[in-house]
Amino acid sequence: MSDKRAIVLYLHVHQPYRVRHYTALDVGHRHDYFDAPEGGRENNADIVRKVAYKSYLPTNEHLQRMLETHPDFKLSLSITGTVLEQFERYAPEVLASFQRLVATGRVEIVAETYHHSLAFFYNRDEFEQQVVMHREKVQQLFGVTPTAFRNTELSYNNDLAYWADKAGYTAILCEGWDPVMGWRSPNFVYQPAFTSNIRALTKNYKLSDDIAFRFSNRFWEEYPLTTDKFLDWANASWDQPLLNLFMDYETFGEHQWADSGIFGFLEHLPKAWLANNSHTFMTVSQAAESFPAVDTLDCPQTITWADTERDLTAWLGNRMQQGAISSLYGLTDMVMSTNNLSLIEDWRRLQTSDHFYYMCTKYFNDGDVHAYFSPYQTPYDAYINFMNSYHDLKYRLAEAGQPV
Amino acid sequence: MKILMLGWELPPHHTGGMGVVCYQMCKELAQSGADIEFILPYTAEFPNIDFMTVNPALPEGVTEVIGSMAGSTYDSQYFTYVDNKGNSRGVQMHEHQSAYTQYVAKLARLNEYDVIHAHDWLTFRAALAAKQLTAKPLFVHVHATEFDRSGGSYGNPLVREIEHMGLLLADKIFAISQATKDTIVREYNIDPAKIEIVHNAMELEESELHEDTSVNTFTYLQIMQGRGYKVILSAGRLTIQKGLIHLLEAFAKVVEKRPKTILLVVGSGEQYTELIEHSAVLGLSGNVIFTGRINGTGKTWRDAFRVANLFVMPSVSEPFGLTPFEALLQHTPALISKQSGASELLRNVLKLDYWDIEEMSNQILAVCNNSDLEITLAEEGSAELANITWKRSVQKMMHHYQLHAHKQKVLHV
Numbered sequence: 001m002s003d004k005r006a007i008v009l010y011l012h013v014h015q016p017y018r019v020r021h022y023t024a025l026d027v028g029h030r031h032d033y034f035d036a037p038e039g040g041r042e043n044n045a046d047i048v049r050k051v052a053y054k055s056y057l058p059t060n061e062h063l064q065r066m067l068e069t070h071p072d073f074k075l076s077l078s079i080t081g082t083v084l085e086q087f088e089r090y091a092p093e094v095l096a097s098f099q100r101l102v103a104t105g106r107v108e109i110v111a112e113t114y115h116h117s118l119a120f121f122y123n124r125d126e127f128e129q130q131v132v133m134h135r136e137k138v139q140q141l142f143g144v145t146p147t148a149f150r151n152t153e154l155s156y157n158n159d160l161a162y163w164a165d166k167a168g169y170t171a172i173l174c175e176g177w178d179p180v181m182g183w184r185s186p187n188f189v190y191q192p193a194f195t196s197n198i199r200a201l202t203k204n205y206k207l208s209d210d211i212a213f214r215f216s217n218r219f220w221e222e223y224p225l226t227t228d229k230f231l232d233w234a235n236a237s238w239d240q241p242l243l244n245l246f247m248d249y250e251t252f253g254e255h256q257w258a259d260s261g262i263f264g265f266l267e268h269l270p271k272a273w274l275a276n277n278s279h280t281f282m283t284v285s286q287a288a289e290s291f292p293a294v295d296t297l298d299c300p301q302t303i304t305w306a307d308t309e310r311d312l313t314a315w316l317g318n319r320m321q322q323g324a325i326s327s328l329y330g331l332t333d334m335v336m337s338t339n340n341l342s343l344i345e346d347w348r349r350l351q352t353s354d355h356f357y358y359m360c361t362k363y364f365n366d367g368d369v370h371a372y373f374s375p376y377q378t379p380y381d382a383y384i385n386f387m388n389s390y391h392d393l394k395y396r397l398a399e400a401g402q403p404v
Numbered sequence: 405m406k407i408l409m410l411g412w413e414l415p416p417h418h419t420g421g422m423g424v425v426c427y428q429m430c431k432e433l434a435q436s437g438a439d440i441e442f443i444l445p446y447t448a449e450f451p452n453i454d455f456m457t458v459n460p461a462l463p464e465g466v467t468e469v470i471g472s473m474a475g476s477t478y479d480s481q482y483f484t485y486v487d488n489k490g491n492s493r494g495v496q497m498h499e500h501q502s503a504y505t506q507y508v509a510k511l512a513r514l515n516e517y518d519v520i521h522a523h524d525w526l527t528f529r530a531a532l533a534a535k536q537l538t539a540k541p542l543f544v545h546v547h548a549t550e551f552d553r554s555g556g557s558y559g560n561p562l563v564r565e566i567e568h569m570g571l572l573l574a575d576k577i578f579a580i581s582q583a584t585k586d587t588i589v590r591e592y593n594i595d596p597a598k599i600e601i602v603h604n605a606m607e608l609e610e611s612e613l614h615e616d617t618s619v620n621t622f623t624y625l626q627i628m629q630g631r632g633y634k635v636i637l638s639a640g641r642l643t644i645q646k647g648l649i650h651l652l653e654a655f656a657k658v659v660e661k662r663p664k665t666i667l668l669v670v671g672s673g674e675q676y677t678e679l680i681e682h683s684a685v686l687g688l689s690g691n692v693i694f695t696g697r698i699n700g701t702g703k704t705w706r707d708a709f710r711v712a713n714l715f716v717m718p719s720v721s722e723p724f725g726l727t728p729f730e731a732l733l734q735h736t737p738a739l740i741s742k743q744s745g746a747s748e749l750l751r752n753v754l755k756l757d758y759w760d761i762e763e764m765s766n767q768i769l770a771v772c773n774n775s776d777l778e779i780t781l782a783e784e785g786s787a788e789l790a791n792i793t794w795k796r797s798v799q800k801m802m803h804h805y806q807l808h809a810h811k812q813k814v815l816h817v
Binding site: 023024025318319320322323324361364377378380383384387388391 | 657661751752754755762763765766767769770773774776777779780781783784
């Protein structure tokens with residue numbers, strides 16, 4: 001058991017393969033759903049290069065320097081298979097910079113599905129295959145084997161924890177959401193209900209979202225957020241062992257732009273935190289084994305880290321989303337029995353949760369955060385492109401002799 | 405607030421969307437306490453209207469003016485004058501416009517109004533005469549300009565001149581969309597500060613529809629839907645700026661992919677025969693149904709919107725476009741061109757450029773082939789419609805009436 005209080009910084013790195021403007025007249029004629037023309041809003045290479053320039057390269061440079069300057073600084077990353085592939089293809093210098101971080105031995109890679117999918121809720125075999133694919137990709141590129149697990153969008157329930165426990169993971173991540181936590185603080189280690197060895201780390205959403213969502217919001221009463229102010233808030237729970245700061249990696253430079261001062265904040269935080277001798281940083285697996293579980297965490301319902309509802313409705317809330325995803329998983333057996341690797345891969349790329357997020361009509365009328373992340377003008381455009389791709393998959397299955 | 409309101413039509417005796425708009429707007433204005441005297445160019449009964457006074461503009465010695473609603477455009481209308489001896493004679497639209505002006509001038513001299521409110525160029529001469537006589541604040545309401553009606557060319561110079569005078573001398577201009585405001589600024593050189601955008605809404609209730617049918621007109625279409633057919637609806641005047649040739653071209657591609665699709669074309673107009681011919685040339689005779697003209701506030705019209713799986717308004721130019729609102733009111737999803745004023749306002753509809761035929765067929769096919777899309781668009785669209793109300797627009801109008809009526813009083817004390 002550690003006698004130091006630890007910040008557990010965990011960043012999630014992901015880019016989907018966005019579907020291009022793919023029309024009903026393309027179905028049966030071309031199968032290049034993910035190849036938007038250059039300059040198009042859905043062009044994946046353009047987006048990855050743009051985010052590399054704004055976020056991945058400068059952030060990794062900062063992180064690398066922080067690792068070199070502060071021997072106690074540590075962090076954890078989850079990097080999806082779909083973004084790793086795109087780094088390899090469109091931005092190899094970004095991949096190399098991540099590899100340098102991991103090579104320090106103080107950056108842990110967290111396991112997840114290769115395709116950032118919701119397969120856990122639809123097809124357990126497919127889910128497990130995607131987890132294996134991701135593990136192998138991480139081993140191949142980083143030479144490490146993950147011991148902690150996070151599911152897409154931090155979705156979590158008792159079932160998932162049970163699965164991860166049986167699969168041998170020692171830690172699992174979830175949102176520290178009030179209805180589940182009750183009176184309990186997210187700054188402790190918990191044991192998921194009905195498990196033996198695994199430990200749950202719960203996101204401190206208040207302090208995490210202060211950075212991830214509110215940092216550059218001039219209308220926020222606490223604006224601007226300084227490290228002093230932030231550490232004041234953090235120190236309010238000085239007698240609790242952990243501070244779980246979980247967020248999208250792209251917070252740095254993409255969601256919060258460089259001119260907001262986010263990089264300065266990132267660089268200052270470890271210095272200011274470590275100025276106190278009883279403070280340290282830990283990776284997720286390290287935190288899980290450094291402190292005893294104080295209680296069991298029972299979560300029969302599915303929670304995520306999205307929207308005010310913290311459930312799956314951002315992806316599965318309306319009929320378009322529900323229809324699209326169940327149609328896609330309805331093809332599972334036929335797709336698998338073709339043994340056609342490019343068809344299977346296209347089908348898997350369509351499983352990426354982002355596609356369903358783009359179809360979300362919640363808040364569409366307010367033009368909010370959902371719109372910021374979507375390359376499409378409306379949720380309906382997203383749905384139409386997706387379903388046309390789906391119909392083309394069926395066309396290819398029919399051609400392959402499947403009884404569609 | 406006493407308003408002298410000058411209009412050209414009111415339902416059920418009307419040809420276009422402007423009458424429906426005036427009806428709903430005045431109803432809400434009356435709710436907000438306005439006392440409206442509405443002057444029409446013809447004599448008719450309005451059993452639905454008890455919230456304002458409706459008077460026909462009668463020339464000297466004429467007891468009844470019969471308007472023809474058959475014409476597809478306003479300037480091709482003609483009127484019949486009937487005198488107290490029962491003699492009748494026909495007059496052209498322009499002659500009657502002068503008579504309308506004289507009647508309004510007489511009225512303005514005799515009565516006291518707080519403001520004058522005129523709808524489109526047909527009433528502008530009368531409005532200007534009334535303003536000149538009384539110095540009361542003049543509000544002109546622009547539903548469409550001659551620029552719009554002539555498909556983006558100069559149009560009729562006489563009409564342009566009347567419009568220009570009205571816009572220049574008005575104390576305030578109400579434009580029904582940002583696009584219309586832009587047109588007024590660009591084409592008529594009017595100061596944008598003088599123009600307020602007052603969006604239309606669609607809140608006709610079931611009880612306000614008149615009984616032009618006792619049966620469901622579209623039983624045939626329902627039977628076909630039961631056999632896997634989808635019904636696409638277009639409704640409005642059959643003129644070039646409605647973009648129906650593009651729709652037929654797109655529909656041909658739809659039928660190629662999905663033969664069980666029917667296009668229902670509601671309306672009449674100068675393109676009627678051309679469109680029938682064109683659909684035959686495209687081999688669509690079996691898939692396109694033309695109903696001819698249907699009254700826009702009757703139950704048949706409503707039934708057409710109700711039976712359809714998708715309403716399409718592919719207008720080349722449309723200052724506002726009330727029909728997609730009517731579709732959403734009947735829980736039918738809508739596909740509209742970005743060139744319409746309605747597209748500024750509605751979010752939960754499909755939108756495209758009217759010339760993009762491939763995208764039009766893509767979106768029509770998407771709705772026909774995915775009922776989840778049809779249902780989501782209908783649900784979200786209707787929910788959105790509930791927040792687009794006349795109340796909001798009328799509050800804005802009342803505010804400006806009061807401002808100008810007050811200013812006028814101060815100046816004259």
